[in-house]
Amino acid sequence: MLGPVTISRPLLKGSRLARTSTLLRLLSSAPPSSPDSPTTTHFGSKTVPTTEKEKMVGHVFSSVASKYDIMNDVMSLGIHRLWKHHFINKLDPGMRRNSKQPLEFIDVAGGSGDIAFGILDYANEIHQDRVSKMDIVDINADMLKEGEKRAYELGRYYQDPRVRFMVQNGEKLEKIESNSKDIYTVSFGIRNFTNIQAGLNTAYRVLKPGGLFYCLEFSKIDNQLMDWGYQQWAKVLPVMGSVIADDFDSYQYLVESIERFPDQETFKSMIEKAGFKSVGYENLTSGVCAIHWGVKV
């Protein structure tokens, strides 16, 4: 062993990245394919105590918060923008003109705000809805800060009474009342939950009857050729992250978290188990990611 881990120079940029690698390296490697026991869960390729996973995921996102958009662009070669565009268009959010009550949106694990602001913009443009409210919720305060910064740079939704930025754990959402939301969206966030079923149950609690659960997440690829292509890309990505951004561990975690996430049908049955009805899914780019939805009856 080479002794205690170092903290990188405060003068250097990228010290946050070193902090992540530092933390991830503190773990000892465990044998693979250990099932989820009540006390341990998986974090990337490592098996870690359940209580630790939240913190570690937090550190991954703290370190990449400022470069989250670039990282998404690199990982999906820019296609994530198309996916999110389709996600919002399919949802068609917005209070209709004959409606009396504004809609209540909640975007979970959406710290960077791209879906949240996209929904509000769409509602504004297409349905002339300027009164619906949005709660942007994320477990990581750094990501929320990025979201607030983006709102400020956009020139809208910053210090807007309609939009609330809150640090909340998606599995509990303590500050959100039950039966209070019309639409619950989660985009590329639910795979980071320690307990996905708990997240789905909380979504059920938080939604009003008639509310919609709407989730965009990586999933199982149908097409064998594209699957092979994706696997090669996933092998190369952590090294590229390491060489260019000096962050091997974050990309390795992200690639493995995608692999661990259940496939379309399994996730559909998990959503049904939480109590949602009319659960369905749509594959995007032949299964690279999938939109799942469910209605609380």
Added chain:
Amino acid sequence: MTTMRALLTRRRHPVLRIQRRSIMLSTWATLAAGPSLVNYLFGNDTRMANAMDAGELHNKNDDYELQRRERVDSRLSQLRNSRPRTPRYEGNIPLYKHEKLLLFLISGIQSYFHPENGLNIVKLGEATAIAPFLNHLQQIMLQDPTGRRILRDKPFVHTSILHMDKLSKLPENTFGYTFYKWCKRENVGPDTRAPVKYIDDPTHAFIFRRYRQCHDFYHALVDMPIIIEGEITVKALEAANLGVPMAALGTIFAPWRLKHVQRERLFDTYIPWALKSGWNAKPFINVYWEELLEKDVNDLRRELGIKLPPDLRNVRKERASLIKQLKAPYSPKP
């Protein structure tokens, strides 16, 4: 003849469209059934039909959960086996040769345009730390009793071990106090060095880490500030003394980014001084800096064979004040 003509001019029977289509379909089906690219790309339905036929689909005896987990595990293990060899120490990321080349090219370009970002220099250093260089350093260390002790003890430079507050209380002529004063002047600390990642052999990784962590000691020893000129000077010193490839690259290429005056200073005074001092001095890698903190700094310099260069900060300050004087409007003395 007439039969010939009759045959040649025979009108074709109109083939029904649906019969025509079935020929195409059967062609596609044949192509799809056997091993072919078409089957690979589009043959999902055929594959499912074959599986259904063989009784593999919707088989109540299959443990789907186990199959799913096994599939996920095999894919995960493939992802984890992307490295050429297992990591040999905490934080090691082994690279293939083409990846190392890519690291060298990318960090080289990044370091040229942004040398102030320490991460770029760190990556370039590890990419260029080739085995002959590290073996050479290892030999130098093994041939010296202090070097051998360093290799055995594997000291780690960190404030918790160095205790900067204790150094501030040492007499002013000691190396420890010089180092403390230099750190305060330049506003840096000793625990600011990134860990080694891309060097696979643990001993080589330690030697490179030791080199990286002692960089500040070299700065304090020759009293060079951390501005770009000072860094280039110390890099030249390290290149001459230890033969570090990245230091040599930096000495050759980095001055070209500077202003003319800085370049002149470097080429006339500081780089020649650094090269001469480095060549003639004892190898710095064999110096156990932690044990010499209470030693008189001038004694240490004499023993190592170093003579101080002109103080870079003073030289720059003098030139700045001279220029200021020349720029000031002429006012005759009363």
